[in-house]
Amino acid sequence: MICSSSVHPFATPDCDSCPKMRLMPAPQALADAPNLPKPRVITTEPRLSDKVFRAVVTAGGLSSLVILGLIAVFLAYQGFEILVTEGLDFFTSSKWEVITDEYGDVVSYEFGLAAMLVGTMLCALVAVFVAIPVSVASALFLSFYVRGKLKAILIGSVDLMAAFPSILFGFWGFFVLMPRAEYWAMLINKYLGWIPLFAVDERVFTRSPFLAGLVLAVMIIPITTSVAREVFDQTPLDRVQAAYALGATKWAMIKAVALPYGRGGVVGGAMLGLGRAMGETVAVYTVLNIVYDINWQILFGAGGNIASLILLKFGEARPLEVQALMAAGLALFLLTLLVNFIADFIVKKSGKKGR
Amino acid sequence: MTMSTTPESLSAKQKELEKKMTEERSQSHTAPASLASVAQTKVSRPAGAKRLGTGLEARGVHAWFGKNHVLSDISVDFASGTVTALIGPSGCGKSTFIRTLNRMHEFIPTAAMAGEVLLDGKDIYAPGTDVTKIRLKVGMVFQKPNPFPSMTIGENVLAGLRLAQLKSTNKDDLVEECLIRAGLWNEVKDRLDEHGGALSGGQQQRLCIARSLAVSPHVLLMDEPCSALDPGSTLRIEETISELAESMTIIIVTHNMQQAARVSDYTAFFLSDGGPGEMVEYGKTSEIFSNPKDKRTENYVTGRFG
């Protein structure tokens, strides 16, 4: 590299009279102007302690990325064969069977994930649609209507609920929610059955995606509430006061100030919940009737769920089917990633306006 | 709500005022002692202009934050059609006092108050009073401009109507009228659909003034409205205050003695020496600045302390 200082136009890099840090030549346009100094390259030399800390933090930050990448590679590698032989059928067909002869050798097999993909999305969407209003209401309540001790207790219990083992939600859903939700499903079907979404071909309402969605909703409400509340709590006080000073009631203030400000947080919380709902295994496995047929009727007692499928089949799967399950895992992984990207996009778009 | 001046006559008047004020400013820069003369040369307001309400009266107001007694026994009568400046060193309770005047004080969890505040003769703290109605009549402009960023400029002006669920027959006219009165119309008339945050600080503050005018308050409280603004915007807002004072009661907190002398008819000097803040002296602005009765007032207005 040639030193570009005006004192030593042709000096070599080890030229002593040139500042050490000036490594990048100034842009030509600037250098041409007669009396303008060249822009300096500004650098900082971090201290040793800073460097060490930086290395530690970088390692920590990268490790989660690396682990995530390795998991994806592992799943892709294991499921590769199935993905190739099944091709697009893996995502469009709904059959999941392995036929063996009397010696236990595989005669033929067919793996299709369509019903499970649809089912996963249905359950998760039901969950999010039920959870959002409840979460927003409780977040607003926690942020604007309670104060002091009660607020601390309520926040603590919401956080506790988020850490609840999901099998307990499953039990509760199975023994307590199911009999009641079946009745609700009948009511919905009776009065709103003309909407295709709420129609059923057969009057079977147990273990439906609707029920699984409800259990999931209860599971994700704490996390969505907690994210939304944190954002609502940060609503700028000057704006809140401006609204009150204009004669706003509390509700009017919330509509004009808190909701626009917290919209990004609500969407973000909901997406976090959606991600969790899609990946949830045990609770759904307990309450959902898994059927290898695409079913769009959320009240009908048949559904699918990728995570539950893996749990259901993994125990007695032979090597070939394990590979198929790995491929299914990869599909779930990508689906979650996709949802997160979309969520991120929505949050970025809707977040700015109210701020 | 009716306009007393048309836009054309307004801008002519503005120019005149501007000239006058720059003259005053240059005077006061060369000779700081001329505060008293600034206070005296002020244009006198035409009597008999259409007045909204009959003013605001504080009677024996005390304020506490928790156990901390910060304001002691303040009694002032703010007559309609006048501008009153509240001056005093930092922490003496000026903001606390004006926040008791529209019941914003009670938003601080530990806050308490005693005494009475009479709006058009009625105690605003009387049980059964609708607070939102009080705040509609007693508007407030804050130190930091705080337009609603999720709303457009036009929507910001109308925010008060929306928040208080009031009906308005002609919204466009109202927006124009309020923006003209706040001295912002010419700068924003072509960009009413832009967001409120897309304005400069001084413009945002004038937008906030326009916003509080839209609900036609009888009283306007201003807590250091110009402290974050450049001299040009400050001048604009001072003109606005003079115009508004023809029809309403204005109470302004300021740390700028020049400003107090320029815009106010009456001045109240607050002070706290260790204990709760008290009102040391209250009187005509010309008196306070030329011939204060209390030594402490004199020291403060001449810049010898505080």
Ligand SMILES: Nc1ncnc2c1ncn2[C@@H]1O[C@H](COP(=O)(O)OP(=O)(O)OP(=O)(O)O)[C@@H](O)[C@H]1O
């Ligand atoms: N939210 C609060 N909680 C507790 N104490 C407060 C609060 N706000 C103000 N105080 C106290 O009340 C007293 C008066 O404060 P206030 O804000 O009214 O002063 P000020 O005259 O407006 O001062 P400045 O000119 O700096 O704005 C101060 O001693 C302050 O510490």
Ligand SMILES: [Mg+2]
């Ligand atoms: Mg203050």
